[in-house]
Amino acid sequence: MGFARNFASLAVGCALWVASCATGLAAKDKDAVATASGLPVPRYVSLKSDHVNVRAGPTKDxxxxxxxxxxxxxxxxxxxxENWRRxxxxxxxxxWVYHSLLSGRRTAVVTMKNKDDLAPxxxxxxxxxxxxxxxxxxxVATVRRCNEGWCRITGNGFDGWIEQQRLWGVYADEKVN
Known part of the structure; x- marks a missing residue:
């Protein structure tokens, strides 16, 4: 019984992966695909908890x-x-993560142009x-807003504006209000 359930879960996960790869390619377009949640994919969110299990497929099994x-x-x-998000x-x-462990709060990770670079x-x-x-x-910074290539970010000991291209967690030229 356990083998059959695991095999079925694996088959469902593989089928979803193939289907989501196809939609993932299409979703890179300006008009993202609406989903079961009614929200576009792809989109950025943040982790709600400091303990989030990431699974191989969209079931607790x-x-x-x-x-x-x-x-x-x-x-x-x-x-x-359903209630799972890749x-x-x-x-x-x-x-795959269960939806209730994710938050709509926008955050971003600072990236570098060069290895020893610091982002102003x-x-x-x-x-x-x-x-x-x-x-x-x-x-990691909280994204307050982005417009015209700049994002206002806040965090522990800082509050200001950074070039949007220096962040992972917002799309190029995305407007965040």
Whole structure:
């Protein structure tokens, strides 16, 4: 009985993966695909908890492949199946998470142009504005808003504007209000 259920879960997971790959390619277009939740895919969300199980497929019968331990980490939803969301993180890892462990709160991870680079946070959305902080790669920030290539971010000890291209967790030229 257990083998049949696991085999059925694996078959469902594989079928969903194939279908979601096709929709994932189409969803990269400007007009994202609406899903069971009524929300577009792909889209960015964040982790609600500091303990989030990531599973191999969209059921509790699937193995936990790893556990996120950082609340607020941004992830991209790439597919949905009932109450399950397939997510991808900033390192490209993918797996299935139960929907209630995700939040619509927008966060982003600071990325770098060069290995030893620090990302400047400015007082205003202007490259000539004063620098109020410099952030390392991997810093997670709350995204307050984005417009015209700049995002206002806040976090532990900083509040200011950063070039949108320096963040993973917002799409290029996405407007966030």
């Amino acid at each position: 699937q193995d936990v492949t790893w556990i996120y331990t950082r609340s607020g980490l941004p992830v991209e939803i790439t597919a949905e199946f 997510v991808r993180d900033s390192e490209g890892a993918e797996g 946070v400015r007082d205003r959305a202007d490259p000539s504005s004063a620098i109020s902080a410099r952030l390392q790669a991997g810093v």
